[in-house]
Amino acid sequence: MSSKPFISALGFNGLTKRYDLLLWTTFPERKIKKALIEQLQLKGNETLLDFGCGTGTLAIMIKEQYPTVNILGIDVDDNVISIAEHKIKTKGLNIPIKRFDGQNLSFAGHQQFDKIVSSFVFHHIPTALKRTLFAQLYRIIKPGGEFYVADFGKLKNFNTKVAFNFFRRVDGKDNTQINAEGLLPEFIKGGGFDDVQILSSYNTLFGTVDLIKATDKQATLRKIKFAKHQNGHFRMWATNLRDVVWNSIEERLEQRNKKFLICNPIMIFLFLSLMLMLLEISFTQ
């Protein structure tokens, strides 16, 4: 198709600047992205990665709804990155966009992100590279983190078969093969995620889009177990602290009681009265 090592947003470089308009007029982009954002269930303190962010629409939608999340966008295409940066600047948002080589996520820290999102990217990526990238994305997500993918899956509406086949020619047969066979969830699993589900599907003019959620259930369980373990430690520590505090209070009370017995004027009066009584008794005998 071209000498560049990736497929640009609309298959041809010259069309990139029309990407947003074309999507807006022919595709339920917002509906699918809104559904993805809803699934994220963000609290606002998360660190997110938008993998293959393109013109930045998804990252912008997330940041507008959750201004306190930290979201980083990455993409391979300088053209699309400059459109994203322009949109972000116009909206006065803070979303860094990083260009990377499309293959190597080594710039990202081990277990750096709470959640990773990716919309309409993996049908641009050759089968072998898909495997590598899913394994790398698994490495950079925190234990118990979530990975959301919106992308083309197995065709569910055969009225769109012709358009889907044309679209596959543009984006490359190999790049779209795994998607067309409905094997994307299996491939995501292959990266290390052990729980991968299709949450919903959308029939569009160009084919069926699946919204996929991937997590590492075992890692989530380990995280809960660790938290319980930590909680157990905390409880033990709190009990010890309580005992130490109580013991010292009791000691002090005891000492105070001794002082109380010795220094209290009533006690002195009673003591003297007793002494006098004893003296009187001894004198009268």
Ligand SMILES: C[S@@+](CC[C@H](N)C(=O)[O-])C[C@H]1O[C@@H](n2cnc3c(N)ncnc32)[C@H](O)[C@@H]1O
């Ligand atoms: C169809 S566009 C989708 C863009 C955006 N995520 C969206 O939802 O509008 C596909 C994007 O994937 C990017 N891309 C292609 N190969 C990639 C790779 N190996 N790694 C990351 N992004 C890639 C392209 O540059 C393009 O911006």
